Amino acid sequence: MDQKGKKILIADDEPDILEIISYNLRREGYETLTAKDGEEALHKTKLFKPDLIVLDVMMPNKNGMEVCKTLRALPAYHDTLIVFLTALNDELSHVRGLEYGADDYISKPVSPKILVSKVNALFRRIQQPENNKILQAGNITIDPQKFIVLVDDREVILAKKEFELLHLLATKPGRVFLRNEILSQIWGTEVIVGDRTIDVHIRKIRQKLGIDCIITVKGVGYKIII
Known part of the structure; x- marks a missing residue:
């Protein structure tokens, strides 16, 4: 898969996690940008226009679910891929996230291999030919x-x-x-x-x-x- 030109925004309030995720995605050929909280994630989304956003669920100044809900309400971000990064493993949290429009979950502690695999898989899915007939x-x-x-x-x-x-x-x-x-x-x-x-x-x-x-x-x- 050709990652050239694909942009990913990573939002998390832990600097070490931002560094790990950003490093591994850049190694795969993705362009990355980071944000340290929900408000910054919304601001940088509008400027950066990412193809995929990794959102930590538990962030200050708007948590990941609030950011996701805000973006999904805007037509410009209906098709933007959104992945939650979370330490919450209960079914209710996952269901709520999917209701808000998330495409996938990545559990903490972060496994770089799993993260890259999931991101690649999501891009493969949207690159498959779709039936655009009304x-x-x-x-x-x-x-x-x-x-x-x-x-x-x-x-x-x-x-x-x-x-x-x-x-x-x-x-x-x-x-x-x-x-x-x-x-x-x-x-x-x-x-x-x-x-x-x-x-x-x-x-x-x-x-x-x-x-x-x-x-x-x-x-x-x-x-x-x-």
Whole structure:
């Protein structure tokens, strides 16, 4: 994979961790910039325009989840890859982070080898050819190039993973997508998430769409109907 031109912002309040991560990513050919807290991370994101951001969850002046939530609310950063760096290993923390729009987690203490592997894997995923065709599922229109969802003429704002999940279901209306299949295609095989993560995202999509078009096939998966 060609890393040339890929920019990564690393935000953490521990200087040693910033140095370790930045050093190992630069060795891989990435351009890096560091920030020591959440406010600085937001400021440097707007200036640096990174392709990927590594956010420590527990930072002063806005924690990592607050930074992620702020960025995901801005259209310019819907597609920016976000990875949480955290010592919190409980499932609830991971689910919350994924709800806010994180693409992956890296646990502390940091393993440079795992970190580089995860970053490379995330870039490989977005470099794979995607179906950019506008999809129509009943009165739902999905434009993957513009990152727009319309219900009739009403625009619906979805988080990145919510959009990807709805788009996946809409590629084949009526077909049941298995839970393992959804996890693999939306979060990738290298990201460890549970069934609850899918359920939370489906619930939020239903609420935002305001129509009952996603059907739960108990014990199997989900499908979208027209």
